[in-house]
Amino acid sequence: MLASLLPDAAVAVEAFEDDPNAVLFPEEAALLARAVDKRRREFTTARICAHRALSGLGLPPVPILSGDRGAPHWPDGVVGSITHCAGYRAAAVALAGRLRTIGIDAEPNEPNPQGVTAQITVPAEEGWLATLTRTLPTVHWDRLLFSAKESVYKAWFPLAQRWLGFEDAALTIDPGTAATTATPARGTFTAKLLVTGPTLDGGELTGFDGHWLADRGLLLTAVTVPHLDGTPVPPAQAAP
Structure with missing residues (x-):
């Protein structure tokens, strides 16, 4: 699933259940000393996905510790992102010479918890969000907006090294195949930064x-x- 959203330069590994026999590096396991079982399971499986993704790049698995604001600390020369939610864990990585940054997120296709949508939405998003929610209810667009902003933040932080709030970007989501009977639904989105971004090339x-x-x-x-001085790489084509 995730690989179909990423260019060929990236390697994605996902899991839909936890392996009770999975073993972390000691340095990673130490991060879970006080963790509850749920946190332990999701962290462990997501880190195993990250190890396997590194192997997919031809690199040896190494401990993936937590850096600033909890972001994964990748080996030199690697960019990547990790996500997890109920029933899903994933990691995506690429060589830094191929991509500048990656941000991924997964959420259940359910409405946002009460009060969340108002906190994450800027005025420019209100019109399309209301229209899509009314006309294409099979996708919970409020939760998709939340997920997309999470992915934007995860891509932003390694480049800018500073916080990006939900109010600091205005998103537009293209409904894509949600407008048809196609299953699964897929599409694109754009994010316009409302704050000054970092300088690239x-x-x-x-x-x-x-x-x-x-x-x-x-x-x-x-x-x-x-890389802005290179040719943008389109996402891989979904398997038939």
Whole structure:
């Protein structure tokens, strides 16, 4: 599922259940010393996905510790992102020479908890969000907006090294195949930064492009940024 949202330069590994026999590196296990069982299971499986993704790049698995604001600390020369929600864990990585950054997120295809949508929405998003919620109810667009903003933040932070609030980006989501009877539904989104972005290759980063998927009761979103002096890499084609 996730691989279909990412360019060929990225390696994605996902899991839909936890392996009770999975073993972390000691340094990773130490991060769970006080964790409850739920946190232990989701962290462990997501880290195993990350190890396997590194192997997919031809690199040896190494401990993936937590850096600033809890972001995964990847080996030198690697960019990546990790996500987990009920029934799903995943990691995506790429060589830093191929992509500048990756952000991924997974959420259940369910409405946002009460009060969340109002906290994450900016005025520019209210119109399309109301329209899609009314006309295409099979996708919970409020939760998809939340997921897309999470992916944007995960892609932003390694580049800017500073916080990006929900109110600091205005998103537009293309309904894609949700407008048809196609299953699964998939489409794209754009994010316009409402704050000053970092400078990349002599130009200011002003936004992000992403892809989304609704399938198996889940919402997945992904953002990648190619090197601005290279040719953008399109997402891989979904398997027939």
